[in-house]
Amino acid sequence: MAQIFPKWTNDAPRRILLGSIIFLNAIVFSVWYFFSPEFTDVGYAPEQPVPFSHTIHAGQLGMDCKYCHTQVEESKYANIPATQTCMNCHNQVQVQNPENVEAIIESWETGEPIEWTRVHMLPDYAYFNHSAHVNVGVGCESCHGRIDRMEKVYQAEPLSMGWCMDCHREPEKHLRPVSEVTTMGYEVENQIEVGLDLVSKHNISAPTYCQGCHY
Amino acid sequence: MSKTYEYVPEPALVKGNHDFKDITAMITDINIRPTPKGWYVAFGIANMLLLLLLGSIGYLVWEGTGIWGLNSPVGWGWAIINFVWWVGIGHAGTLISAILFLFRQGWRTAINRFAEAMTIFAVMCAGIFPAIHVGRIWVVYWMFPLPNQMLMWPNFNSPLLWDVFAVSTYFTVSLLFWYVGLVPDLATVRDRIKSKIGKMAYGVFALGWRGSNRHWWNYEKSYMILAGLATPLVLSVHTIVSFDFAVSIIPGWHTTIFPPYFVAGAVFSGFAMVLSLMIICRKIYGLEDIMTIDHMEKMNIVVLVTGTMVGFAYIMEQFIAWYSGVEYEKFIFMMRAAGPYAWAYWIMFACNVFSPQFFWSKKLRRNVTFTFIISIIVNIGMWFERFVITVTSLSTDFLPSSWGYYSPTIWDVATYVGTFGLFFTFFLLFLRFLPMVAVAELKGVMPQADPHNYDEDGEFVPPKVEVPEPYKNQTNQ
Numbered sequence: 001m002a003q004i005f006p007k008w009t010n011d012a013p014r015r016i017l018l019g020s021i022i023f024l025n026a027i028v029f030s031v032w033y034f035f036s037p038e039f040t041d042v043g044y045a046p047e048q049p050v051p052f053s054h055t056i057h058a059g060q061l062g063m064d065c066k067y068c069h070t071q072v073e074e075s076k077y078a079n080i081p082a083t084q085t086c087m088n089c090h091n092q093v094q095v096q097n098p099e100n101v102e103a104i105i106e107s108w109e110t111g112e113p114i115e116w117t118r119v120h121m122l123p124d125y126a127y128f129n130h131s132a133h134v135n136v137g138v139g140c141e142s143c144h145g146r147i148d149r150m151e152k153v154y155q156a157e158p159l160s161m162g163w164c165m166d167c168h169r170e171p172e173k174h175l176r177p178v179s180e181v182t183t184m185g186y187e188v189e190n191q192i193e194v195g196l197d198l199v200s201k202h203n204i205s206a207p208t209y210c211q212g213c214h215y
Numbered sequence: 216m217s218k219t220y221e222y223v224p225e226p227a228l229v230k231g232n233h234d235f236k237d238i239t240a241m242i243t244d245i246n247i248r249p250t251p252k253g254w255y256v257a258f259g260i261a262n263m264l265l266l267l268l269l270g271s272i273g274y275l276v277w278e279g280t281g282i283w284g285l286n287s288p289v290g291w292g293w294a295i296i297n298f299v300w301w302v303g304i305g306h307a308g309t310l311i312s313a314i315l316f317l318f319r320q321g322w323r324t325a326i327n328r329f330a331e332a333m334t335i336f337a338v339m340c341a342g343i344f345p346a347i348h349v350g351r352i353w354v355v356y357w358m359f360p361l362p363n364q365m366l367m368w369p370n371f372n373s374p375l376l377w378d379v380f381a382v383s384t385y386f387t388v389s390l391l392f393w394y395v396g397l398v399p400d401l402a403t404v405r406d407r408i409k410s411k412i413g414k415m416a417y418g419v420f421a422l423g424w425r426g427s428n429r430h431w432w433n434y435e436k437s438y439m440i441l442a443g444l445a446t447p448l449v450l451s452v453h454t455i456v457s458f459d460f461a462v463s464i465i466p467g468w469h470t471t472i473f474p475p476y477f478v479a480g481a482v483f484s485g486f487a488m489v490l491s492l493m494i495i496c497r498k499i500y501g502l503e504d505i506m507t508i509d510h511m512e513k514m515n516i517v518v519l520v521t522g523t524m525v526g527f528a529y530i531m532e533q534f535i536a537w538y539s540g541v542e543y544e545k546f547i548f549m550m551r552a553a554g555p556y557a558w559a560y561w562i563m564f565a566c567n568v569f570s571p572q573f574f575w576s577k578k579l580r581r582n583v584t585f586t587f588i589i590s591i592i593v594n595i596g597m598w599f600e601r602f603v604i605t606v607t608s609l610s611t612d613f614l615p616s617s618w619g620y621y622s623p624t625i626w627d628v629a630t631y632v633g634t635f636g637l638f639f640t641f642f643l644l645f646l647r648f649l650p651m652v653a654v655a656e657l658k659g660v661m662p663q664a665d666p667h668n669y670d671e672d673g674e675f676v677p678p679k680v681e682v683p684e685p686y687k688n689q690t691n692q
Contacts, residue, residue, distance in 0.1 A: 004415060005415075005418060005423075009423075028361060028362070031361070032361070032362045032363060036363070036364035037364055158364065161364070161365035162363070162365055165366045
């Protein structure tokens with residue numbers, strides 16, 4: 001009887017088996033790596049209506065975060081400042097170069113607020129409260145990165161659930177004294193010791209159960 | 216004290232004095248000859264039901280599980296009932312193919328291919344329900360422990376997760392077992408079929424089988440290993456399915472009798488389903504000499520035994536409910552027998568406990584029409600068993616203020632009826648394109664395979680084939 005298949009097909013089953021094992025593993029790895037917020041979301045830096053530079057304000061001038069984001073200690077949200085806040089300085093500063101502060105002057109004169117574009121977005125089903133974190137020593141930079149070095153604000157951390165859990169499970173690795181919350185580039189040598197002290201001092205038990213954030 | 220004992224040989228497994236060539240032709244010609252018209256009609260009907268299933272699933276995905284009759288307090292309805300029912304049906308295939316193989320029951324060869332195919336398609340139908348009931352079907356892969364950026368893992372304490380593993384293992388092993396058994400027969404069809412495409416198609420799946428001694432040696436070993444792997448699955452899969460209920464603390468579910476009771480029920484319904492399908496197919500395809508009345512009788516005995524075990528479990532449940540002294544347990548069993556779902560309970564009882572008792576009579580065991588009717592009744596009864604378990608316990612739970620009566624919607628019914636479309640679409644494809652009886656194995660249990668060419672002194676005697684006829688006085692169809 002004549003052969004139905006050419007000789008190379010002898011090896012086909014082995015190759016197909018090996019190939020599908022590699023392929024399936026590649027799929028799992030690709031989804032795990034490329035579909036994660038760490039890959040898709042980090043570095044998101046939308047164009048803002050005003051070319052506001054955090055490098056100048058928070059970096060060179062050393063302004064405290066809370067000068068503008070005033071509600072962060074009392075509120076769920078770290079608010080975006082009103083034009084009023086900008087005008088505190090810019091009614092005198094940079095008025096000689098009106099092209100730099102055009103947008104806020106216009107907003108101030110017309111009463112139309114500036115529509116900033118949101119950078120850090122959490123899903124609606126995740127409850128997050130700024131005051132709960134800031135008041136027990138989670139630094140601004142822990143989640144937002146080195147804002148003082150950002151010409152244009154971008155998302156520095158993945159903000160994924162796994163990333164939240166990294167800190168909620170071991171808060172002592174990330175905590176700092178409440179007075180240092182807005183410090184940029186904060187570092188101590190004995191972080192774990194300091195952290196453990198803070199955990200007991202503030203009586204911190206970061207929730208790691210579902211209803212901690214989803215309800 | 217003298218008594219003469221007479222040697223009663225086992226009934227012949229293949230009737231009608233066929234030789235090997237006949238058997239090969241009888242079975243594989245079904246795959247080789249042109250498709251009969253009746254097949255297209257049946258396939259068309261099955262396809263329409265399959266479309267109904269796909270349509271109801273589509274609407275479910277679009278609209279959400281609200282289209283089903285589920286609501287507080289009955290949060291589990293037809294979906295889990297159908298899941299358990301279909302998985303249970305699958306068990307007969309595995310029992311026939313694995314356990315009866317290990318026990319060297321020659322009669323399994325006539326029906327094992329058939330029953331295994333049924334198992335695979337039944338598990339596919341079953342698997343649909345847990346997949347679609349999740350609501351957000353696009354994240355159904357969360358059922359599996361895959362690495363992800365949410366650090367989110369399935370709950371390993373939950374029997375529902377064990378179920379995912381149990382059923383997927385079961386499906387994989389059944390499929391492999393079925394396929395390994397098919398290889399020699401696929402090679403037979405490859406060698407007999409005339410068309411080029413046919414040769415290629417069967418050739419690919421025959422994996423280059425040439426029937427060499429080496430091939431048979433590997434085949435026998437792997438088949439034995441797979442039978443060994445599949446045997447514990449007969450017990451474990453439905454045990455874990457029963458854990459879905461038994462691990463919870465709902466009265467009527469939280470009982471230790473559940474695993475054996477579920478396994479017995481599964482084998483019971485599975486054998487009934489094999490019987491229903493077998494009785495139709497042997498008639499249509501003229502395989503009465505292979506799937507004989509003796510096979511049917513043996514299966515009817517299994518139905519009788521498992522049906523009686525199920526009946527024992529029902530009565531034992533009632534007894535334990537009373538004997539335990541637990542008020543809630545007592546109440547729920549009262550409600551089952553006399554509450555709002557008493558009609559379902561008594562349908563279940565009549566179909567599962569009373570109807571198989573007819574099989575104590577040898578005459579009825581060997582009556583084809585009667586067996587067919589009972590096999591259908593048993594499957595109806597087993598569906599009602601799952602209905603009674605699921606719905607009664609939930610509808611009247613601990614909190615009387617939340618009691619409610621559950622009824623399905625049209626979409627529940629459409630999805631369930633649609634799964635028959637899926638089942639029969641695959642089953643008809645199987646009947647048309649794959650040898651429905653294990654040809655190679657069947658030859659092994661024929662007297663021709665066991666020629667005794669030497670007498671007790673070692674002298675050569677020319678082969679003389681005698682087919683034992685123990686039922687001389689009865690007519691064999």
